[in-house]
Amino acid sequence: MNEPTCLIADTICRTVELGVTITGAAVDAEDRTHIFCEVLDPDRRCPDCNMAGQPRDRVARVLTDTPAAGHPVLLHVAVPRFVCHTSDCSRSVFHARIDHIARARAVVTNRTKRWIVQRIVVDKMSVAAVAANLGIAWRTVNTIATDAARALVYNGDHLDGVRCLGVDEHKWKHVRGQGDSSFVTVLIDLTTVIDGTGPARLLDMIGGRSKHVLKTWMAARDQQFRDRT
Numbered sequence: 001m002n003e004p005t006c007l008i009a010d011t012i013c014r015t016v017e018l019g020v021t022i023t024g025a026a027v028d029a030e031d032r033t034h035i036f037c038e039v040l041d042p043d044r045r046c047p048d049c050n051m052a053g054q055p056r057d058r059v060a061r062v063l064t065d066t067p068a069a070g071h072p073v074l075l076h077v078a079v080p081r082f083v084c085h086t087s088d089c090s091r092s093v094f095h096a097r098i099d100h101i102a103r104a105r106a107v108v109t110n111r112t113k114r115w116i117v118q119r120i121v122v123d124k125m126s127v128a129a130v131a132a133n134l135g136i137a138w139r140t141v142n143t144i145a146t147d148a149a150r151a152l153v154y155n156g157d158h159l160d161g162v163r164c165l166g167v168d169e170h171k172w173k174h175v176r177g178q179g180d181s182s183f184v185t186v187l188i189d190l191t192t193v194i195d196g197t198g199p200a201r202l203l204d205m206i207g208g209r210s211k212h213v214l215k216t217w218m219a220a221r222d223q224q225f226r227d228r229t
């Protein structure tokens with residue numbers, strides 16, 4: 001693609017904020033959109049000796065990204081590889097780190113993890129519907145949703161400033177098909193909604209019915225928190 005075309009594509013797909021720039025795109029027979037991209041400002045420092053390496057080549061890493069125009073998106077990220085020439089360094093070749101785009105071994109981009117949690121928790125979409133939108137397996141979405149929800153809410157200071165708590169009970173199927181359903185209680189910070197300063201924020205997701213979960217959860221908080229909510 002030429003430069004103005006890339007800029008338009010990056011603006012539509014919000015790829016710059018993801019840390020990549022689009023170089024090409026295609027649609028396959030299964031109606032999935034393939035987006036080819038390069039890493040913006042790759043880190044050339046060797047993870048062992050911290051010296052800048054020499055560009056060697058690029059290897060494609062394929063990641064599922066958020067849907068575009070209602071179709072699943074596969075992002076083909078050309079990850080640069082470098083050669084380390086430091087004489088006493090044991091590493092010869094290394095990849096540019098792309099943790100800001102996707103974690104090691106992840107099959108979806110970091111922003112897709114957030115998208116999955118938002119669709120399930122905020123929009124109350126089923127795991128199956130989210131999986132169909134992304135073009136990935138139900139089990140993958142279910143694992144990402146539970147892991148991401150825990151990682152998003154447990155950042156140490158996530159209860160600071162909470163004065164108004166929202167409680168929502170969801171039916172959450174752990175097994176596809178005819179399996180048992182169980183309940184998940186979602187705790188949401190509504191302080192910013194009441195104050196008119198921002199959207200609701202996910203605080204916690206705990207297995208079980210809301211009445212019991214809320215009682216146990218509040219009992220585990222300190223008195224200062226209980227007094228102000």
Ligand SMILES: [Zn+2]
Pocket residue numbers: 046047048049050051084085086089090091
């Ligand atoms: Zn090195």
